[in-house]
Amino acid sequence: MMECRALHAGYAQTEVLHGIDLRIAQDELVGLLGPNGSGKTTLLLALSGVLPARGGDVLLDGTPLAAMAPRERARRIATVPQRPEVIPDVDAFSLVLMGRYPHTGPLRGYTAVDHDAAAAALAATGTAHLARRSAATLSGGELQRVLVARALAQDTDTLLLDEVTAGLDVARMVEVFDLLAQRHRHGLRIVAAIHDINLAALYCTRLVFLKSGRVVLDGPVAQVFDEQALSAIYETRITVHPHPVTGTPQASIVPGVGAAGVPHGAAHRAM
Structure with missing residues (x-):
């Protein structure tokens, strides 16, 4: 169970989330929706452990994220950001391979298993043909799919996505969400901030609407839409x-x- 208890979070002097209470089971594909500035990205950052809580707790199977080492969190939680971070000067395969870092040991590098996982993730996202392209030369949509591949290669039980279809055409958008739905059916917990409410209704099992940093509506699609x-x-x-x-x-x-x-x-x- 992933859980927020009276979560407060924000940046500098600005509090964005105000007492969020949320429980997300392993078998859920949750869409986070709401107007711009409602707190979706902030909530995902808090759920990942990247943004510390100002008040309350975020827990994973009863353990506060703040008590987990970064590598331990990374074995459980993978993320795809809304705006890609600074992309290292590497090819797409190497970028995806970085998702395997939490599974490496202090005295060994990437193994054949890690390379196979990266190759499988590229194939699953339809980006195998980009493997030897410099990540810096990829279009926005290509890079977004490669970042999804990196998250899948990380082989976690929880995936957090922030506007994952940004920059994708309609066909690629459907392919990505078909893949995510398939992974969800095989046990992957997914929480995705989604701008397109119709896309969210088509794929998610539950919708959580935020407004002004608070949950204002939460439930199955048929109930809340x-x-x-x-x-x-x-x-x-x-x-x-x-x-x-x-x-x-x-x-x-x-x-x-x-x-x-x-x-x-x-x-x-x-x-």
């Missing part, structure tokens, strides 16, 4: 209808209309 709730959270008129093939609820934005049915900008024009 509601016109009134979505309109209130995003402050714009949203309708919900079934997907024509899967029947999964999907959202449509009503142009020019706010959540209360008032045209956007009307309040400013009236002043």
Whole structure:
């Protein structure tokens, strides 16, 4: 179980998360949704242990992340950032191989098992043909898929993703989420911040909506994907209808209309 207990987190003098309580089981694929600035990235950083809690705790199977050594956390939790960190001057294969670092020992380097895991992750993400390309020369979408491969090669039981489809075309986006759904079915716990609420509804087993650093809605897709709730959270008129093939609820934005049915900008024009 991954758990937040009364979690407070932020940066410098700014507190972003205000008392988050959340429990995420091993068999879940959770979508984190909400408006810009709602705290999704901050929550993922706290769940990874990269951002220390200012108050409360983040626990993994009952152990506070703060009490775990970085290498121990890295054997359990892999991450894919929203904006790639500075990319080292290496080829894509070497970048993916870095995901195996938590499994290396103090007196040995990467083994054949590590190389095989990196190659398998590149193949799974459709990036094997990029293996010998310099990571610095990859397009944004190519690099994003290589970073997903690095996280998969890490072979953890928890995967945290921040806007993983940023820069991907529609076909590659579907391929990545099909792969993630497959890995989830084989036991991988996934928590993903997703900008596209329809994509989240199609693939996630549970949706957690944040707003102003607090959880405002949490539950199975069929339960929480509601016109009134979505309109209130995003402050714009949203309708919900079934997907024509899967029947999964999907959202449509009503142009020019706010959540209360008032045209956007009307309040400013009236002043």
